[in-house]
Amino acid sequence: MSATCNSADHFNKLQQQISVMRKEIKNLRQLLDSAVRSHRKHMTSLQSALTHTGQDAAPKRQPIPQTERMTQNSLEKGTIQTVPIGYISSCFSAKNGTPRQPTICGPSRATLQIRRSVFNNPEHSLIGLENYSHVWVVFLFHENGHLSYKAKVTPPRLNGQKVGVYSTRSPHRPNALGLTLAKLDKVAGDTLHLSEVDMIAGTPVLDIKPFIPDYDSPLHRPNVDSDKSGLQPEGTTCAECVGSDFVAPSPCTDNAQLALEVEGKDGGHGQSADPRLLNRKEKSNVLSPGDASSTSVPEALGKDLSTVLEELSAFISQGNDHLNLGSSSRESQASDGRKAKPLKQEEDGAKPCYGEEAYSTIAGWIREPPVTSLEVRFTPQAERDLGVFLGPDSAEPPGCNQPRFKFLRGPKEAASAIQGILAADPRSVYRRSRCVDRLFFFTLDTADITCWFGPGFAEVLQVKPLAV
Ligand SMILES: C[S@@+](CC[C@H](N)C(=O)[O-])C[C@H]1O[C@@H](n2cnc3c(N)ncnc32)[C@H](O)[C@@H]1O
Numbered sequence: 001m002s003a004t005c006n007s008a009d010h011f012n013k014l015q016q017q018i019s020v021m022r023k024e025i026k027n028l029r030q031l032l033d034s035a036v037r038s039h040r041k042h043m044t045s046l047q048s049a050l051t052h053t054g055q056d057a058a059p060k061r062q063p064i065p066q067t068e069r070m071t072q073n074s075l076e077k078g079t080i081q082t083v084p085i086g087y088i089s090s091c092f093s094a095k096n097g098t099p100r101q102p103t104i105c106g107p108s109r110a111t112l113q114i115r116r117s118v119f120n121n122p123e124h125s126l127i128g129l130e131n132y133s134h135v136w137v138v139f140l141f142h143e144n145g146h147l148s149y150k151a152k153v154t155p156p157r158l159n160g161q162k163v164g165v166y167s168t169r170s171p172h173r174p175n176a177l178g179l180t181l182a183k184l185d186k187v188a189g190d191t192l193h194l195s196e197v198d199m200i201a202g203t204p205v206l207d208i209k210p211f212i213p214d215y216d217s218p219l220h221r222p223n224v225d226s227d228k229s230g231l232q233p234e235g236t237t238c239a240e241c242v243g244s245d246f247v248a249p250s251p252c253t254d255n256a257q258l259a260l261e262v263e264g265k266d267g268g269h270g271q272s273a274d275p276r277l278l279n280r281k282e283k284s285n286v287l288s289p290g291d292a293s294s295t296s297v298p299e300a301l302g303k304d305l306s307t308v309l310e311e312l313s314a315f316i317s318q319g320n321d322h323l324n325l326g327s328s329s330r331e332s333q334a335s336d337g338r339k340a341k342p343l344k345q346e347e348d349g350a351k352p353c354y355g356e357e358a359y360s361t362i363a364g365w366i367r368e369p370p371v372t373s374l375e376v377r378f379t380p381q382a383e384r385d386l387g388v389f390l391g392p393d394s395a396e397p398p399g400c401n402q403p404r405f406k407f408l409r410g411p412k413e414a415a416s417a418i419q420g421i422l423a424a425d426p427r428s429v430y431r432r433s434r435c436v437d438r439l440f441f442f443t444l445d446t447a448d449i450t451c452w453f454g455p456g457f458a459e460v461l462q463v464k465p466l467a468v
Contacts, residue, residue, distance in 0.1 A: 007175065016164060022468070024062060028034075029145060029146070030077050033124070033145070033146070033147065034319055035135075040263065042244070044450065045325050062449045063193065068353075079268065081316055082140070082206050083118060084115070084140070084204035084205055084206070084207075085114055085115060085118050085205055085206065085207065086112045086113050086114050086115050086118075086199070086205050087112075087138070087202055087203065087204055087205065088110050088111075088112055088199045088200070088201060088202065088203040088205060089111045089112070089113075089201055090109065090110035090111075090200060090201045090203070091108060091110070091426070092108065092197075092199070092200045092201060093107055093200060093201050095143055095200055097398070098198055098199070098200050099197075099198045100156070100157075100198060101169065101198055102181060102182055102183075102196040102197055102198045103196065103364060104198070105196070107195060108195060108196060108197050108198065109185075109193070109195045109197070109203040110182070110192065110194045110195070110197045110199060111191055111192065111193055111194065111210070112137075112191065112192045112194065112205055113190055114126065114191070114192075115189045115233050121188040122190035122312065123189045124192065125190075125267075126187050126189075127305060128363060129184065129187050129192070129208075129210060130184075130186075130187045130334065131210075131361065131362065131363035131364070132184055132210040132211060132212075132360075132361060132362055133183065133184060133211075133360045133361040133362075134181055134182065134183055134184060134210075134211035134360050135181075135182055135208050135209065135210055135211055136180070136181055136182075136195070136198070136207075136209040136210075136211055137178075137179070137180045137182050137199070137205055137207075137208060138177060138178070138204045138205070138206045138207040138208070139177070139178045139179075139180070139192070139199055139203050139204060139206060140176055140177065140178065140203065140204045140206060140210070141172075141176040141203075141204075142179075142202065142204050143200060143202075144171055144172060144176055147176075148172070149165065149172045149173050149174050150165065150172070151164060151165060152164055153165045153172065154166055155168050155169045155170065162235070174430060177206075178199065178203075180197060180198055180199060181196075181211055182194040182195065182196055183195045183196040196413055209359060210362065210363070211362075212362050212366055213360055213362070214362070214366060216369065244246075248381075272380045284306045290400045290406075324346075335443040359378060360442050362438070371425060372456070373423045373424060373425070374422060374423050374424075374425050374453070374456060374457055374458045374459070375423075375456060375458075376418070376419045376423050376457070376458050376459075377457060377458070377459045377462045378415070378418075378459070378461070379459060379460065379461055379462075381461065381462060382460040382461055382462055382463050384462060385462055385463035386414055386415060386418075386447070386460075386463045387405050387411050388403065388412045389402070389404065389405055389408075389411050389414060389446075389447065389463075389465075390402050390403070390405065390410070391404070391405055391409045391410035391413075392403040392404065392405055392406055392409070393409075394410075403446060403447070403465035404446065405445045405446055406445055406446055408444070408445045409444050414444065414445065414447065414463075417444060418444060418449060418460060418463075420458075421442070421444070422451060422458040422460070423458075425453075425458070426440070426442065427440065432453075438452045438453050438454070439451075439452050440452065440453060440458075443466055446465055446466045447463050447465065448463070448464045448465070448466045449462070450462040450463075450464075
Protein backbone atom coordinates (compact mmCIF):
# COMPACT_ATOMS: atom_id res chain seq x y z
CA MET A 1 0.00 0.00 0.00
CA SER A 2 2.66 2.50 1.14
CA ALA A 3 4.91 1.38 -1.73
CA THR A 4 2.03 2.22 -4.14
CA CYS A 5 1.60 5.66 -2.48
CA ASN A 6 5.32 6.35 -2.71
CA SER A 7 5.52 5.52 -6.39
CA ALA A 8 2.36 7.62 -7.05
CA ASP A 9 3.97 10.56 -5.20
CA HIS A 10 7.15 10.07 -7.11
CA PHE A 11 5.25 9.97 -10.40
CA ASN A 12 3.35 13.18 -9.52
CA LYS A 13 6.59 14.97 -8.62
CA LEU A 14 8.17 13.86 -11.87
CA GLN A 15 5.17 15.15 -13.78
CA GLN A 16 5.40 18.51 -12.02
CA GLN A 17 9.10 18.74 -12.83
CA ILE A 18 8.41 17.91 -16.46
CA SER A 19 5.77 20.61 -16.71
CA VAL A 20 8.15 23.18 -15.12
CA MET A 21 10.85 22.17 -17.58
CA ARG A 22 8.41 22.45 -20.48
CA LYS A 23 7.53 25.99 -19.44
CA GLU A 24 11.20 26.88 -19.18
CA ILE A 25 11.89 25.46 -22.64
CA LYS A 26 8.99 27.48 -24.02
CA ASN A 27 10.32 30.67 -22.42
CA LEU A 28 13.81 30.00 -23.71
CA ARG A 29 12.45 29.40 -27.21
CA GLN A 30 10.58 32.70 -27.11
CA LEU A 31 13.70 34.51 -25.89
CA LEU A 32 15.76 32.90 -28.63
CA ASP A 33 13.19 33.79 -31.27
CA SER A 34 13.01 37.40 -30.22
CA ALA A 35 16.82 37.62 -30.13
CA VAL A 36 17.00 36.17 -33.66
CA ARG A 37 14.29 38.56 -34.80
CA SER A 38 15.96 41.64 -33.44
CA HIS A 39 19.33 40.48 -34.80
CA ARG A 40 17.75 40.07 -38.24
CA LYS A 41 16.16 43.50 -38.09
CA HIS A 42 19.45 45.01 -37.05
CA MET A 43 21.30 43.25 -39.88
CA THR A 44 18.65 44.28 -42.39
CA SER A 45 18.85 47.95 -41.51
CA LEU A 46 22.65 47.81 -41.47
CA GLN A 47 22.69 46.09 -44.83
CA SER A 48 20.27 48.52 -46.32
CA ALA A 49 22.25 51.47 -44.95
CA LEU A 50 25.45 50.03 -46.45
CA THR A 51 23.93 49.14 -49.81
CA HIS A 52 22.27 52.43 -50.33
CA THR A 53 24.75 54.95 -49.10
CA GLY A 54 24.71 57.72 -51.65
CA GLN A 55 22.27 55.97 -54.01
CA ASP A 56 18.99 57.78 -53.65
CA ALA A 57 16.82 56.61 -56.52
CA ALA A 58 14.08 59.23 -56.45
CA PRO A 59 14.87 62.90 -57.02
CA LYS A 60 14.37 64.82 -53.80
CA ARG A 61 13.70 68.47 -53.29
CA GLN A 62 15.16 68.71 -49.80
CA PRO A 63 17.86 66.71 -48.09
CA ILE A 64 16.25 63.91 -46.17
CA PRO A 65 17.51 63.11 -42.68
CA GLN A 66 19.68 60.02 -42.38
CA THR A 67 17.16 57.89 -40.46
CA GLU A 68 14.35 58.76 -42.84
CA ARG A 69 16.57 57.99 -45.81
CA MET A 70 17.37 54.58 -44.40
CA THR A 71 13.66 53.85 -43.99
CA GLN A 72 12.92 55.03 -47.48
CA ASN A 73 15.66 52.91 -49.00
CA SER A 74 14.50 49.90 -47.04
CA LEU A 75 10.99 50.47 -48.32
CA GLU A 76 12.24 50.60 -51.90
CA LYS A 77 14.04 47.31 -51.31
CA GLY A 78 10.99 45.77 -49.69
CA THR A 79 12.55 45.47 -46.26
CA ILE A 80 10.63 47.38 -43.68
CA GLN A 81 10.54 47.30 -39.95
CA THR A 82 6.94 46.62 -39.06
CA VAL A 83 5.10 48.55 -36.37
CA PRO A 84 2.04 46.81 -34.94
CA ILE A 85 -0.94 49.14 -34.94
CA GLY A 86 -2.33 47.13 -32.03
CA TYR A 87 -2.53 43.71 -30.44
CA ILE A 88 -5.48 41.36 -30.60
CA SER A 89 -7.42 40.56 -27.46
CA SER A 90 -9.31 37.43 -28.34
CA CYS A 91 -11.15 34.52 -26.84
CA PHE A 92 -8.31 32.23 -27.90
CA SER A 93 -5.23 32.18 -25.74
CA ALA A 94 -3.32 29.38 -27.46
CA LYS A 95 -2.89 28.11 -30.99
CA ASN A 96 -4.39 24.75 -30.09
CA GLY A 97 -8.10 24.91 -30.65
CA THR A 98 -8.02 28.27 -32.40
CA PRO A 99 -10.08 27.99 -35.60
CA ARG A 100 -7.96 27.38 -38.66
CA GLN A 101 -10.06 29.84 -40.61
CA PRO A 102 -12.45 32.56 -39.41
CA THR A 103 -15.57 31.00 -40.89
CA ILE A 104 -15.31 27.91 -38.73
CA CYS A 105 -16.49 29.57 -35.57
CA GLY A 106 -18.71 32.64 -35.87
CA PRO A 107 -18.76 33.72 -32.24
CA SER A 108 -14.95 33.78 -32.02
CA ARG A 109 -14.67 37.36 -30.81
CA ALA A 110 -11.80 39.78 -30.47
CA THR A 111 -11.04 43.42 -29.95
CA LEU A 112 -8.27 45.52 -31.36
CA GLN A 113 -7.31 48.86 -29.85
CA ILE A 114 -5.28 51.10 -32.13
CA ARG A 115 -2.16 52.21 -30.29
CA ARG A 116 -1.61 55.78 -29.32
CA SER A 117 2.04 55.42 -30.26
CA VAL A 118 0.97 54.99 -33.90
CA PHE A 119 -1.48 57.90 -34.13
CA ASN A 120 -1.90 60.80 -31.73
CA ASN A 121 -5.63 60.34 -32.11
CA PRO A 122 -6.08 56.66 -32.89
CA GLU A 123 -9.87 57.03 -33.04
CA HIS A 124 -9.44 59.31 -36.07
CA SER A 125 -7.92 56.45 -38.02
CA LEU A 126 -11.17 54.49 -37.72
CA ILE A 127 -13.57 57.18 -38.91
CA GLY A 128 -15.75 55.77 -41.70
CA LEU A 129 -14.85 52.16 -40.99
CA GLU A 130 -18.17 51.67 -39.19
CA ASN A 131 -19.81 51.60 -42.64
CA TYR A 132 -18.25 48.26 -43.41
CA SER A 133 -19.37 44.93 -42.08
CA HIS A 134 -16.08 43.13 -42.69
CA VAL A 135 -12.41 44.02 -42.49
CA TRP A 136 -9.19 42.40 -43.64
CA VAL A 137 -6.81 41.98 -40.73
CA VAL A 138 -3.13 41.71 -41.67
CA PHE A 139 -1.17 40.25 -38.79
CA LEU A 140 1.97 38.46 -37.72
CA PHE A 141 2.02 34.82 -36.69
CA HIS A 142 4.06 35.89 -33.68
CA GLU A 143 3.67 32.54 -31.94
CA ASN A 144 5.08 30.44 -34.72
CA GLY A 145 7.63 29.24 -32.19
CA HIS A 146 10.38 28.87 -34.72
CA LEU A 147 11.24 30.85 -37.77
CA SER A 148 11.74 27.95 -40.10
CA TYR A 149 9.63 27.51 -43.18
CA LYS A 150 9.58 25.08 -46.05
CA ALA A 151 8.59 25.35 -49.70
CA LYS A 152 6.23 22.40 -49.27
CA VAL A 153 3.86 21.93 -46.38
CA THR A 154 1.35 19.36 -45.23
CA PRO A 155 -1.97 21.08 -44.49
CA PRO A 156 -3.83 19.19 -41.76
CA ARG A 157 -6.88 18.76 -43.95
CA LEU A 158 -4.84 17.14 -46.71
CA ASN A 159 -3.94 14.34 -44.36
CA GLY A 160 -0.24 14.09 -45.07
CA GLN A 161 -0.15 15.19 -48.69
CA LYS A 162 2.40 17.90 -49.50
CA VAL A 163 1.70 21.06 -51.45
CA GLY A 164 3.54 24.34 -52.03
CA VAL A 165 3.34 26.74 -49.11
CA TYR A 166 1.90 29.44 -51.34
CA SER A 167 -1.05 27.27 -52.23
CA THR A 168 -2.01 27.15 -48.57
CA ARG A 169 -2.78 29.42 -45.64
CA SER A 170 -0.08 27.83 -43.51
CA PRO A 171 1.28 30.11 -40.75
CA HIS A 172 4.82 28.90 -41.53
CA ARG A 173 5.89 31.10 -44.38
CA PRO A 174 8.95 33.30 -44.99
CA ASN A 175 7.27 36.49 -43.81
CA ALA A 176 4.92 34.97 -41.21
CA LEU A 177 2.06 37.21 -42.37
CA GLY A 178 -1.54 36.23 -41.70
CA LEU A 179 -4.64 37.54 -43.42
CA THR A 180 -8.09 37.18 -41.92
CA LEU A 181 -11.42 38.45 -43.10
CA ALA A 182 -13.13 39.34 -39.83
CA LYS A 183 -16.63 40.56 -39.12
CA LEU A 184 -16.64 44.11 -37.81
CA ASP A 185 -19.31 44.17 -35.12
CA LYS A 186 -18.65 47.66 -33.84
CA VAL A 187 -16.19 50.53 -33.81
CA ALA A 188 -16.01 52.24 -30.43
CA GLY A 189 -13.56 55.12 -30.31
CA ASP A 190 -10.13 53.66 -30.91
CA THR A 191 -11.27 50.04 -30.67
CA LEU A 192 -12.59 47.57 -33.22
CA HIS A 193 -14.92 44.84 -32.01
CA LEU A 194 -14.51 41.81 -34.23
CA SER A 195 -15.93 38.33 -34.58
CA GLU A 196 -15.18 35.37 -36.84
CA VAL A 197 -11.48 35.60 -36.06
CA ASP A 198 -8.79 32.94 -36.07
CA MET A 199 -6.09 34.89 -34.22
CA ILE A 200 -4.84 34.21 -30.75
CA ALA A 201 -4.67 36.84 -28.01
CA GLY A 202 -1.56 38.99 -28.28
CA THR A 203 -1.35 38.73 -32.08
CA PRO A 204 0.37 41.85 -33.45
CA VAL A 205 -1.81 43.47 -36.11
CA LEU A 206 -0.02 45.34 -38.88
CA ASP A 207 -2.92 46.68 -40.88
CA ILE A 208 -6.68 46.87 -41.26
CA LYS A 209 -8.47 47.38 -44.55
CA PRO A 210 -12.19 47.43 -45.29
CA PHE A 211 -13.51 44.43 -47.19
CA ILE A 212 -15.00 45.70 -50.43
CA PRO A 213 -16.47 42.87 -52.48
CA ASP A 214 -16.36 45.09 -55.55
CA TYR A 215 -12.56 45.04 -55.32
CA ASP A 216 -11.88 41.91 -53.33
CA SER A 217 -14.19 39.30 -54.79
CA PRO A 218 -13.72 37.93 -58.29
CA LEU A 219 -17.48 37.46 -58.41
CA HIS A 220 -17.77 41.22 -58.63
CA ARG A 221 -15.17 41.75 -61.31
CA PRO A 222 -16.56 42.59 -64.70
CA ASN A 223 -13.27 42.02 -66.49
CA VAL A 224 -13.23 38.28 -66.68
CA ASP A 225 -10.76 36.43 -68.86
CA SER A 226 -11.56 37.57 -72.36
CA ASP A 227 -11.29 34.04 -73.73
CA LYS A 228 -14.11 32.93 -71.47
CA SER A 229 -16.22 36.04 -71.64
CA GLY A 230 -17.22 35.80 -75.24
CA LEU A 231 -15.56 39.15 -75.93
CA GLN A 232 -13.97 39.98 -79.23
CA PRO A 233 -10.49 38.52 -79.44
CA GLU A 234 -7.67 41.02 -79.84
CA GLY A 235 -7.51 42.30 -83.37
CA THR A 236 -11.13 41.64 -84.27
CA THR A 237 -13.87 44.21 -84.25
CA CYS A 238 -17.41 44.21 -83.01
CA ALA A 239 -20.22 45.01 -85.40
CA GLU A 240 -20.39 48.64 -84.29
CA CYS A 241 -16.72 49.19 -84.99
CA VAL A 242 -16.50 47.68 -88.45
CA GLY A 243 -15.17 50.20 -90.91
CA SER A 244 -12.56 51.59 -88.61
CA ASP A 245 -9.04 50.21 -88.49
CA PHE A 246 -8.78 51.16 -84.91
CA VAL A 247 -10.83 49.26 -82.39
CA ALA A 248 -12.13 52.03 -80.20
CA PRO A 249 -12.56 51.16 -76.53
CA SER A 250 -16.02 52.59 -76.27
CA PRO A 251 -18.79 51.64 -76.79
CA CYS A 252 -17.43 48.13 -77.37
CA THR A 253 -15.67 47.91 -74.01
CA ASP A 254 -15.45 44.72 -72.05
CA ASN A 255 -17.60 46.19 -69.31
CA ALA A 256 -20.37 47.35 -71.57
CA GLN A 257 -20.43 44.05 -73.36
CA LEU A 258 -20.52 42.06 -70.18
CA ALA A 259 -23.20 44.35 -68.79
CA LEU A 260 -25.37 43.46 -71.72
CA GLU A 261 -24.73 39.79 -71.19
CA VAL A 262 -25.52 40.05 -67.51
CA GLU A 263 -28.70 41.93 -68.15
CA GLY A 264 -29.68 39.37 -70.74
CA LYS A 265 -31.32 41.94 -72.96
CA ASP A 266 -30.24 44.42 -75.52
CA GLY A 267 -29.49 47.53 -73.55
CA GLY A 268 -28.09 49.33 -76.58
CA HIS A 269 -24.70 50.90 -76.89
CA GLY A 270 -25.69 53.88 -74.83
CA GLN A 271 -25.56 51.69 -71.71
CA SER A 272 -23.08 52.66 -69.07
CA ALA A 273 -19.89 50.65 -68.97
CA ASP A 274 -19.30 51.65 -65.38
CA PRO A 275 -18.29 48.55 -63.42
CA ARG A 276 -20.06 49.97 -60.37
CA LEU A 277 -23.35 49.83 -62.23
CA LEU A 278 -22.49 46.37 -63.39
CA ASN A 279 -21.92 45.35 -59.81
CA ARG A 280 -25.34 46.57 -58.87
CA LYS A 281 -26.83 44.48 -61.64
CA GLU A 282 -24.95 41.43 -60.45
CA LYS A 283 -26.09 42.06 -56.94
CA SER A 284 -29.73 42.37 -57.75
CA ASN A 285 -29.64 39.32 -59.95
CA VAL A 286 -27.46 36.85 -58.15
CA LEU A 287 -27.92 37.74 -54.59
CA SER A 288 -31.54 38.57 -54.13
CA PRO A 289 -33.18 35.32 -53.10
CA GLY A 290 -36.50 36.13 -54.70
CA ASP A 291 -35.04 36.98 -58.07
CA ALA A 292 -32.43 34.30 -58.15
CA SER A 293 -34.25 31.94 -60.45
CA SER A 294 -35.09 34.62 -62.98
CA THR A 295 -31.53 35.92 -63.28
CA SER A 296 -29.51 35.54 -66.42
CA VAL A 297 -26.21 35.63 -64.55
CA PRO A 298 -25.83 31.85 -64.45
CA GLU A 299 -26.34 31.88 -68.20
CA ALA A 300 -23.77 34.63 -68.56
CA LEU A 301 -21.36 32.54 -66.50
CA GLY A 302 -22.29 29.39 -68.35
CA LYS A 303 -23.39 27.62 -65.17
CA ASP A 304 -26.65 26.61 -63.61
CA LEU A 305 -28.01 28.56 -60.64
CA SER A 306 -27.24 25.95 -58.00
CA THR A 307 -23.61 25.82 -59.12
CA VAL A 308 -23.35 29.60 -58.94
CA LEU A 309 -24.86 29.69 -55.45
CA GLU A 310 -22.71 26.82 -54.34
CA GLU A 311 -19.55 28.46 -55.60
CA LEU A 312 -20.60 31.71 -53.99
CA SER A 313 -21.13 29.98 -50.69
CA ALA A 314 -17.89 28.03 -50.95
CA PHE A 315 -16.03 31.22 -51.75
CA ILE A 316 -17.42 32.90 -48.66
CA SER A 317 -16.69 30.04 -46.37
CA GLN A 318 -13.21 29.33 -47.67
CA GLY A 319 -12.11 26.27 -45.83
CA ASN A 320 -8.95 25.61 -43.88
CA ASP A 321 -5.77 26.43 -45.66
CA HIS A 322 -7.84 27.60 -48.61
CA LEU A 323 -6.59 25.07 -51.09
CA ASN A 324 -7.73 25.81 -54.57
CA LEU A 325 -8.88 22.35 -55.44
CA GLY A 326 -11.85 23.29 -57.59
CA SER A 327 -15.54 22.94 -57.03
CA SER A 328 -15.62 19.17 -56.66
CA SER A 329 -13.25 19.27 -53.71
CA ARG A 330 -15.10 22.20 -52.20
CA GLU A 331 -18.12 19.97 -52.06
CA SER A 332 -16.16 17.57 -49.94
CA GLN A 333 -15.31 20.25 -47.40
CA ALA A 334 -18.13 19.27 -45.10
CA SER A 335 -16.68 16.67 -42.77
CA ASP A 336 -19.78 14.53 -42.92
CA GLY A 337 -19.53 14.28 -46.67
CA ARG A 338 -22.53 16.49 -47.38
CA LYS A 339 -22.33 19.16 -50.04
CA ALA A 340 -21.58 22.70 -48.86
CA LYS A 341 -24.86 24.51 -48.26
CA PRO A 342 -25.46 27.51 -50.45
CA LEU A 343 -27.23 29.50 -47.75
CA LYS A 344 -25.85 30.84 -44.54
CA GLN A 345 -28.19 31.27 -41.59
CA GLU A 346 -27.50 33.94 -39.01
CA GLU A 347 -27.28 32.74 -35.46
CA ASP A 348 -30.63 34.20 -34.37
CA GLY A 349 -32.28 32.48 -37.31
CA ALA A 350 -34.05 35.69 -38.23
CA LYS A 351 -31.82 36.66 -41.11
CA PRO A 352 -31.11 34.00 -43.67
CA CYS A 353 -28.16 35.11 -45.75
CA TYR A 354 -27.73 34.50 -49.42
CA GLY A 355 -24.12 35.04 -50.32
CA GLU A 356 -21.61 37.60 -49.15
CA GLU A 357 -23.56 40.71 -50.16
CA ALA A 358 -26.43 39.74 -47.92
CA TYR A 359 -24.18 40.08 -44.94
CA SER A 360 -21.46 42.40 -46.09
CA THR A 361 -21.98 46.11 -46.19
CA ILE A 362 -19.72 48.84 -47.51
CA ALA A 363 -19.60 52.63 -47.47
CA GLY A 364 -22.04 54.17 -49.95
CA TRP A 365 -19.38 56.25 -51.71
CA ILE A 366 -17.64 53.15 -53.02
CA ARG A 367 -20.51 52.52 -55.44
CA GLU A 368 -21.84 56.04 -55.65
CA PRO A 369 -18.81 58.31 -55.36
CA PRO A 370 -19.24 62.08 -55.43
CA VAL A 371 -16.97 62.18 -58.48
CA THR A 372 -18.45 61.04 -61.75
CA SER A 373 -16.57 58.87 -64.20
CA LEU A 374 -15.19 60.56 -67.29
CA GLU A 375 -15.92 60.07 -70.92
CA VAL A 376 -12.71 58.96 -72.65
CA ARG A 377 -11.81 60.00 -76.16
CA PHE A 378 -8.87 59.39 -78.46
CA THR A 379 -7.74 61.91 -81.04
CA PRO A 380 -7.21 60.42 -84.53
CA GLN A 381 -3.48 60.88 -83.97
CA ALA A 382 -3.60 58.90 -80.72
CA GLU A 383 -5.59 56.15 -82.45
CA ARG A 384 -2.96 55.95 -85.16
CA ASP A 385 -0.17 55.96 -82.58
CA LEU A 386 -1.72 53.11 -80.64
CA GLY A 387 -2.63 51.14 -83.73
CA VAL A 388 1.03 50.47 -84.64
CA PHE A 389 1.82 48.72 -81.35
CA LEU A 390 2.23 44.97 -81.63
CA GLY A 391 1.26 42.36 -79.07
CA PRO A 392 4.01 40.28 -77.44
CA ASP A 393 3.09 37.26 -79.56
CA SER A 394 2.79 39.13 -82.83
CA ALA A 395 4.09 37.29 -85.91
CA GLU A 396 6.17 40.35 -86.82
CA PRO A 397 9.86 39.63 -86.20
CA PRO A 398 11.12 41.12 -82.91
CA GLY A 399 13.61 43.33 -84.72
CA CYS A 400 10.96 45.19 -86.74
CA ASN A 401 10.45 48.90 -86.23
CA GLN A 402 7.01 48.71 -84.70
CA PRO A 403 6.76 49.15 -80.94
CA ARG A 404 5.72 46.04 -79.06
CA PHE A 405 3.83 45.58 -75.81
CA LYS A 406 5.30 43.27 -73.21
CA PHE A 407 2.11 42.52 -71.32
CA LEU A 408 -0.86 43.85 -73.25
CA ARG A 409 -2.08 41.70 -76.10
CA GLY A 410 -2.38 44.52 -78.59
CA PRO A 411 -3.89 47.95 -79.32
CA LYS A 412 -7.43 46.89 -78.45
CA GLU A 413 -6.52 45.68 -75.00
CA ALA A 414 -4.35 48.78 -74.49
CA ALA A 415 -7.21 51.05 -75.56
CA SER A 416 -9.52 49.28 -73.16
CA ALA A 417 -6.98 49.66 -70.34
CA ILE A 418 -6.46 53.36 -71.11
CA GLN A 419 -10.22 53.83 -71.19
CA GLY A 420 -10.57 52.22 -67.76
CA ILE A 421 -7.72 54.20 -66.23
CA LEU A 422 -8.89 57.56 -67.52
CA ALA A 423 -12.61 57.00 -66.95
CA ALA A 424 -11.83 56.58 -63.25
CA ASP A 425 -9.95 59.92 -63.31
CA PRO A 426 -6.45 59.07 -62.12
CA ARG A 427 -5.66 62.65 -61.01
CA SER A 428 -5.15 63.53 -57.38
CA VAL A 429 -7.67 65.87 -55.78
CA TYR A 430 -4.99 68.55 -55.78
CA ARG A 431 -4.30 68.12 -59.50
CA ARG A 432 -7.97 67.99 -60.32
CA SER A 433 -8.93 71.12 -58.45
CA ARG A 434 -5.82 73.29 -58.36
CA CYS A 435 -3.51 72.64 -61.27
CA VAL A 436 -3.79 74.93 -64.25
CA ASP A 437 -1.80 72.54 -66.42
CA ARG A 438 -4.35 70.08 -67.70
CA LEU A 439 -1.88 67.84 -69.50
CA PHE A 440 -1.45 64.47 -67.89
CA PHE A 441 1.20 61.87 -68.65
CA PHE A 442 1.34 58.26 -67.72
CA THR A 443 2.90 55.05 -68.89
CA LEU A 444 1.22 51.77 -69.65
CA ASP A 445 3.35 48.77 -70.53
CA THR A 446 5.74 50.07 -73.20
CA ALA A 447 3.62 53.11 -74.11
CA ASP A 448 4.01 56.69 -73.00
CA ILE A 449 0.58 58.35 -72.99
CA THR A 450 -0.24 62.03 -73.09
CA CYS A 451 -3.76 63.22 -72.46
CA TRP A 452 -5.66 66.20 -71.17
CA PHE A 453 -8.77 66.66 -69.09
CA GLY A 454 -11.75 68.85 -69.81
CA PRO A 455 -15.11 69.08 -68.07
CA GLY A 456 -16.42 65.51 -67.82
CA PHE A 457 -13.93 64.02 -70.27
CA ALA A 458 -10.36 62.91 -70.79
CA GLU A 459 -8.80 62.93 -74.23
CA VAL A 460 -5.78 60.91 -75.27
CA LEU A 461 -3.60 63.09 -77.46
CA GLN A 462 -0.58 60.95 -78.11
CA VAL A 463 0.72 57.43 -77.51
CA LYS A 464 4.43 56.95 -78.03
CA PRO A 465 6.80 54.06 -77.33
CA LEU A 466 8.44 54.44 -73.97
CA ALA A 467 11.98 55.72 -74.27
CA VAL A 468 14.33 52.98 -73.05
C1 LIG B 1 -4.18 28.44 -40.71
S1 LIG B 1 -3.89 30.00 -39.93
C2 LIG B 1 -4.86 31.05 -40.97
C3 LIG B 1 -4.79 32.47 -40.55
C4 LIG B 1 -5.35 33.43 -41.55
N1 LIG B 1 -6.75 33.30 -41.75
C5 LIG B 1 -4.59 33.31 -42.87
O1 LIG B 1 -5.13 32.66 -43.78
O2 LIG B 1 -3.51 33.85 -43.01
C6 LIG B 1 -4.85 30.00 -38.46
C7 LIG B 1 -4.12 29.30 -37.36
O3 LIG B 1 -2.99 30.06 -37.03
C8 LIG B 1 -2.71 29.92 -35.66
N2 LIG B 1 -2.49 31.25 -35.12
C9 LIG B 1 -3.40 32.22 -34.88
N3 LIG B 1 -2.80 33.32 -34.40
C10 LIG B 1 -1.48 33.04 -34.38
C11 LIG B 1 -0.33 33.77 -34.00
N4 LIG B 1 -0.41 35.03 -33.56
N5 LIG B 1 0.87 33.17 -34.09
C12 LIG B 1 0.99 31.93 -34.55
N6 LIG B 1 -0.06 31.17 -34.92
C13 LIG B 1 -1.29 31.72 -34.83
C14 LIG B 1 -3.90 29.25 -35.00
O4 LIG B 1 -3.50 27.94 -34.66
C15 LIG B 1 -4.94 29.21 -36.11
O5 LIG B 1 -5.65 27.99 -36.08
